[in-house]
Amino acid sequence: MNKNKEKLLNSRYxxxxxxxxxxxxxxxxxxxxxxxxIFKIFSTGYTAFQKTxxxxxxxxxxxxMYLDENPSKEDLKDADYFDLxxxxxxxxxKSASEKQQxxxxxxVSYFFEREIKRELLNDPSLIGKTKDVYLTAxxxxxxxxxxxxxxxxxxxxxxxxxxxxxIFDQLVEQGRVESKFNLSFFTYPDSREAELAGIAxxxxxxxxxxxxxxVIAFPVAVLAAIYLEEFAPKNRFTDFIExxxxxxxxxxxxxxxxxxxxxxxxxFQLPRSTPLVGGITLSLMTLPTIIIAxxxxxxxxxxxxxxxxxxxxxxxxxxxxxxTVPLSMPGTLSGTIIGLAQALGETAPLILIGMVAFVNTIPxxxxxxxxxxxxxxxxxxxxxxxxxxxxxxxxxxxxLGFLIIMNLFAQIIRHKFEKKWS
Amino acid sequence: MIKINxxxxxxxxxxxQALFNINLDIEENQVTALxxxxxxxxxxxxxxxxxxxDVIDICRVKGQIIINDFDINDKSCDVVRLRxxxxxxxxxxxxxxKTIYENISYGPTIHGMAQSKNEMDEIVETSLKKAALWExxxxxxxxPGTGLSGGQQQRLCIARAISVKPEVILxxxxxxxxxxIATAQIxxxxxxxxxxxxxxxxxxxxxxxxxxxxxxxxxxxxxxIEHGSTDKIFKNPENKRTQDYITGxxx
Numbered sequence: 319m320n321k322n323k324e325k326l327l328n329s330r331y332x333x334x335x336x337x338x339x340x341x342x343x344x345x346x347x348x349x350x351x352x353x354x355x356i357f358k359i360f361s362t363g364y365t366a367f368q369k370t371x372x373x374x375x376x377x378x379x380x381x382x383m384y385l386d387e388n389p390s391k392e393d394l395k396d397a398d399y400f401d402l403x404x405x406x407x408x409x410x411x412k413s414a415s416e417k418q419q420x421x422x423x424x425x426v427s428y429f430f431e432r433e434i435k436r437e438l439l440n441d442p443s444l445i446g447k448t449k450d451v452y453l454t455a456x457x458x459x460x461x462x463x464x465x466x467x468x469x470x471x472x473x474x475x476x477x478x479x480x481x482x483x484x485i486f487d488q489l490v491e492q493g494r495v496e497s498k499f500n501l502s503f504f505t506y507p508d509s510r511e512a513e514l515a516g517i518a519x520x521x522x523x524x525x526x527x528x529x530x531x532x533v534i535a536f537p538v539a540v541l542a543a544i545y546l547e548e549f550a551p552k553n554r555f556t557d558f559i560e561x562x563x564x565x566x567x568x569x570x571x572x573x574x575x576x577x578x579x580x581x582x583x584x585x586f587q588l589p590r591s592t593p594l595v596g597g598i599t600l601s602l603m604t605l606p607t608i609i610i611a612x613x614x615x616x617x618x619x620x621x622x623x624x625x626x627x628x629x630x631x632x633x634x635x636x637x638x639x640x641x642t643v644p645l646s647m648p649g650t651l652s653g654t655i656i657g658l659a660q661a662l663g664e665t666a667p668l669i670l671i672g673m674v675a676f677v678n679t680i681p682x683x684x685x686x687x688x689x690x691x692x693x694x695x696x697x698x699x700x701x702x703x704x705x706x707x708x709x710x711x712x713x714x715x716x717x718l719g720f721l722i723i724m725n726l727f728a729q730i731i732r733h734k735f736e737k738k739w740s
Numbered sequence: 741m742i743k744i745n746x747x748x749x750x751x752x753x754x755x756x757q758a759l760f761n762i763n764l765d766i767e768e769n770q771v772t773a774l775x776x777x778x779x780x781x782x783x784x785x786x787x788x789x790x791x792x793x794d795v796i797d798i799c800r801v802k803g804q805i806i807i808n809d810f811d812i813n814d815k816s817c818d819v820v821r822l823r824x825x826x827x828x829x830x831x832x833x834x835x836x837x838k839t840i841y842e843n844i845s846y847g848p849t850i851h852g853m854a855q856s857k858n859e860m861d862e863i864v865e866t867s868l869k870k871a872a873l874w875e876x877x878x879x880x881x882x883x884p885g886t887g888l889s890g891g892q893q894q895r896l897c898i899a900r901a902i903s904v905k906p907e908v909i910l911x912x913x914x915x916x917x918x919x920x921i922a923t924a925q926i927x928x929x930x931x932x933x934x935x936x937x938x939x940x941x942x943x944x945x946x947x948x949x950x951x952x953x954x955x956x957x958x959x960x961x962x963x964x965i966e967h968g969s970t971d972k973i974f975k976n977p978e979n980k981r982t983q984d985y986i987t988g989x990x991x
Binding site for chain 1: 790792795797820821822823824827828830832834835836837846847850851897900901904
């Protein structure tokens with residue numbers, strides 16, 4: 319009898335140990351995948367925050383700019399810098415053939431003319447003098463400098479010619495190539511040229527979409543939740559509504575995209591590709607999430623608080639507004655932020671309503687066409703050029719950072735403002 | 741003098757009948773204790789008196805409960821006005837998760853009983869003094885009421901109930917979550933409060949009923965078995981079941 323008991327006890331201990339082992343391995347596996355994922359993103363993406371510049375001596379020759387003597391500021395603004403810019407690049411190798419001259423021109427971004435112009439406008443006294451100017455290197459040379467470009471491929475399979483590499487190596491030797499923090503990644507809109515592409519338009523697009531989503535979804539969801547939880551009679555009809563709100567939360571997001579396309583764009587003729595339409599579509603998606611979070615936190619308010627208020631002679635409305643709703647707000651708000659974070663990461667519905675269009679302006683309002691961060695990732699991931707590979711990872715890093723901050727905020731609200739009752 | 745007069749009160753939860761034909765008169769400015777084993781319906785009856793059973797969807801109340809010549813189960817009865825007159829203290833202390841001051845001022849605020857901040861301060865002070873809590877909390881009126889000890893919280897709830905100067909105070913096992921010292925303080929308080937208020941208290945403790953009440957009603961299985969002066973019920977009960985319960989033979 320005693321032996322049997324011992325055996326039973328031992329097997330119970332073994333079962334518990336086994337269970338703990340399973341749990342630990344599950345957590346280890348999850349962390350492993352997360353680490354691999356983050357490592358991959360960071361190792362591919364961190365180079366995108368650096369940008370390669372060629373430091374080229376520019377001789378601001380008034381003649382090449384077709385300027386008269388003593389030009390005014392207006393003259394400088396209207397002057398033609400193209401020939402000056404071309405000449406600057408050609409001067410890197412005075413003996414270059416016509417084909418090689420073409421290669422020289424392609425070593426910098428097509429913004430080179432603007433970059434030279436900006437330099438002169440900053441300091442008009444440069445006319446007639448020579449100064450080293452920072453020019454954005456082409457995306458291919460940028461990748462060469464970062465070591466991401468396979469130089470050992472045969473020339474006809476490369477976008478960088480042997481001649482360009484030769485000149486570039488000379489410049490590197492002379493210390494005329496420099497890597498600096500890539501501010502334009504955050505301040506420029508999207509571009510077909512990887513070296514000039516930035517996330518400004520998609521970032522603003524995401525912010526506007528989320529704001530529209532918040533303004534629409536939050537009040538509607540909170541009112542619906544309060545009514546359903548506190549006022550609605552419990553009968554078959556309200557049960558039916560509850561089931562359908564839960565169903566709505568499980569509807570694939572692309573279906574909401576189709577709804578936006580079919581109703582907001584086709585019937586109401588709202589402007590295509592705008593954060594307004596994106597935000598409305600996303601708010602349909604976020605609505606059930608907030609309703610469920612709000613109802614759950616209303617349910618979590620102890621009935622004793624409601625009874626206390628009612629027994630004091632408060633009406634149903636006063637009980638709800640003075641006690642139940644304020645107490646449920648931390649939960650509701652953190653649920654809302656989590657819903658918005660979900661919406662922020664949503665791609666499919668935005669593609670359907672046209673926020674996938676190539677937008678190279680920064681939106682100033684929800685009515686301007688814009689992309690959004692996840693869609694930007696999708697657009698760049700589709701691009702063939704090597705320069706976009708690091709950009710995809712960098713954009714993912716920005717999006718993840720955004721999401722982590724939002725979730726952190728939700729946690730803080732929950733912990734800081736949640737009232738503890740005995 | 742009779743304060744509350746209940747006639748043929750039946751209560752149903754869905755199809756299940758919880759109270760059967762209760763006829764009980766409550767004396768003004770006295771303490772009436774309702775005793776009986778768990779589930780006998782004494783709390784249900786108490787909750788009929790300020791219509792707190794309205795909160796429960798499936799609950800139906802029949803019969804008449806007459807307070808000040810007025811049937812509170814009548815359609816024309818305004819629940820808000822009724823609950824202003826009939827306060828309630830619950831089993832578990834349930835202060836609002838707000839400051840001590842706000843806990844007391846809530847009732848007077850929603851009923852518009854104070855015209856100025858001074859008046860409100862006065863109401864808060866007198867309520868807390870009546871509840872014998874003033875000395876303990878006068879320096880921390882703006883700290884959360886949930887930070888008080890269990891006994892203090894319950895006295896805060898009593899102060900909250902008397903802040904609107906109710907005629908009747910219902911107490912639903914107010915000491916069941918408290919230690920003996922806190923219980924003694926509350927019992928003393930009840931004795932004090934009966935000068936201005938009519939008190940009805942549900943209790944599981946026979947000793948408590950004997951100590952604080954002048955009248956006692958004994959409930960069993962949804963029926964009012966016997967009621968009368970506490971002395972008579974405890975020393976010379978008419979019904980066998982009352983006697984068995986009081987002497988601890990069941991319950």
